[in-house]
Amino acid sequence: MSVLLETSAGDITIDLLVKEAPKCCENFLKLCKSKYYNYSPIYNVQQNFSFQTGDPIGPESKDSDGGSSIWGMPDGITKRAAKPERVAFPPEFAPGRKHTERGTVSMATTQSKSTPDELLAGSQFVITLGENIEQLDGKAAIFGEVAEGFDALEKINTAFVDSSGRPLQDVRILHTIVLDDPFDDPPGFLEPPSSPVPSAEQRATVRIAHDEVLAQQDDPEQMEKLRREREARAQALTLELIGDLPFADVTPPEQILFVCKLNPVTRDEDLELIFSRFGKILSCEVIRDKKTGDSLQYAFIEFGNKEDCERAYFKMQGVLIDDHRIHVDFSQSVSKLSNEWRGSTNSKTARQKGGFGGFDSLEKRKQYRGAEAGRGRGEDYDYVFDKERRRNREEDEGPRRDHDRDVEARRRRLRSRSPRRRDHHDRVREDGRDHRDDGGRRRLSRDRYRDDRDHGSRR
Template identity: 85%
Template sequence: MSVLLETSAGDVTIDLLVKDAPKCCENFVKLCKIKYYNYSPVYNVQQNFSFQTGDPIGPESKDSDGGSSIWAMPNSATKRATRPESMAFKPEFAAKRKHNERGTVSMATSQSKTNPDDRLASSQFIITLGENIEQLDGKAAIFGEVAEGFDALEKINTAFVDSSGRPLQDIRILHTIVLDDPFDDPPGLIEPPSSPVPSAEQRATVRIAHDEVLAQQDDPEQMEKLRREREARAQALTLELIGDLPFADVTPPEQILFVCKLNPVTRDEDLELIFSRFGKILSCEVIRDKKTGDSLQYAFIEFGSKEDCERAYFKMQGVLIDDHRIHVDFSQSVSKLSNEWRGNTNSKTARSRGGFGGFDDLEKRKQYRGGDAGNARGDDYGYVFDKDRQRSGKDGNGVRDRKRDYERDRDITRRRSRSRSPPRRRERHDRERDDRRQRSRERDRDQRDQRSRR
């Protein structure tokens, strides 16, 4: 027994497990027969896990009742149940059936309000998008498996979704076709002569229609502009994270002019004199190499007002200065703002907190040989003979007797040298050890020869 679902992502054929879950299969087949699932949205898509559908209006709509079983006799046009007391039923859970395969179809269930041990189902069903989905075992009642249409499942699996799992562009069940129906129709079931049109409640839930063609941006210049904007935002965010920018959306000042293609001989004073006719200049700096001091042939000029800067931009484009035609543009650099921000931040921190580096509980590290380290640790480094020196190595005024220390160290060195064995004695000891080893080897060899002759 099979059912064909025609979805906006492709056709999906479902084989039903009538022997394992007859009640679930009957409910699903009869709902498909009365076209109850037509225009139902696919929602709660979890990549490589599962997706859920079966609510004809959609759970996000205030008009949705969550769906009803076939025994509640829902109207195929309005999707409303005529017998609300029978909207839910108790599904079968086959112990041998698990959500191990991709494309497993099962009824979504919820806990019964009257008996917490029972679970109830209505019309919503789940199709797995991955393998070994153990989280659904015992919570979703398996009644079928996908036989054809795994390409449609892959489209649903890779669809762009929002935070709630709903696809940004609608994916809907368009038609349902029952290929084989072994069940008798419940009393009062009415099969519509044709597929009903979507109701007003269903049309209200459309976000981006499934058949709407989204305009694609094919202009290479526009695409390149978007790429550069995204790259610039990413770089600005990186600079903010590492502390080079106060915030990623910082904008350059509007009264600073960028001048390039300068003659290497052009000086700061020359530019300031030429550009001063447009208004007050706060600073004028030709950028130079830090090591050689040679001009890098570009400069930044900061005016007192934005209007003066704009007037200079329009008037000085392509002007000849020192036999070079300059290029003028508005500055895009924020390095000066960043330097001022870091300086102000550090100075405020230092003034408010005090201490070394702005922290009261930090001290400058004391080195053994530097500053007043001798007062804190003594004049010695902690060798084993420092205690003797401290007891007798200073005169009455606290001044060390260096001659006495030298003689004491020399005596210690002599005593250590006398305690060592003379070189000749060591050589004789080595020869005796070698002789003992040789005799031992010869004795072992004789014993082996005697054993072999026996």
């Protein structure tokens, strides 16, 4: 007995194990026959493990009830069960059947609320995407195996999925065709004459439609253009954050030309005279090094209107000026606009508030003290302290030095009152003997040895 599932990833043919799991096969066949699975999403895709489907609306929808068995009498249009007390049934676990082969089909089960040791099944089923999936043994009831359509399984296996395992682009069961049905229809069963259209609840769960064609950016030029636009946008946002640009979307002025590859001897007056034949020039400046004053060989020329700037752009490209062939382009610099914007903003703020920069709590940063008084760098070496502060510091340290002098004098007086050490002449006056010979060496040990020897001979 076989069932054909037409999915958006391809057709899958399932052979049913009618003799080993008759109840599961009957439930699956009748649900397919009632078109209950039409437009059901494929979800919980785990690469090289399995995927799950069978909930006609999808577990992420608040309108989903998880699906119903055929004995709950659901219809293929509203997907609602007429007998909620029979939405689940106890499935058979085929003896000796394991999830060893890729494409094994089994009913997903859940614990019974009344009897925790009992497992119940409804409409959801699992198809393995790998071999030897032992984790499903004893938990999912096997009732079939995939006979054809392994290429569709591979597409599902390699689909891009989110953190919950749902494919980013929908993969759905579009139609179900029962190739052979050996079971009688249950009482009250109604087979729809044709496949029903998706319900409103099902359409509400569409993320990216299965038939939506995603544009493939294979053109390298387009990809490079897109990359440059994104990089330019990121740089503009960075310049806006640090204050170099008033706004990230600011556009450069349209009447300013950028001229480069100039001869170092070319002056502002020379360029202004040459370009003035195209119209009124508001400013012409050759950019120079701040320290040396040497030309950096590029300039900005601002015209009075856009039309004159465009004429100069088309006529002056590659013209020879002072033996240098120049290059002309429209200016992309917005530094002048930024300076004007910052100056206008700061001036308005300063008029409203006092202090430096419009804030009373701010002070202008000074590199050297006393710079306001006209002293230059290094005069009087006042890098840290000026004369007044040095004088104040000496006045503050005066009492401390007086205190230190008093303490030192007190220590000297205490040392003068201590008993002085006896010298050699004092010891001579006390015992009347000099214990040193003419050479200044001690004779006490020799005298003591002589006295001991005399005492021994008398005995």
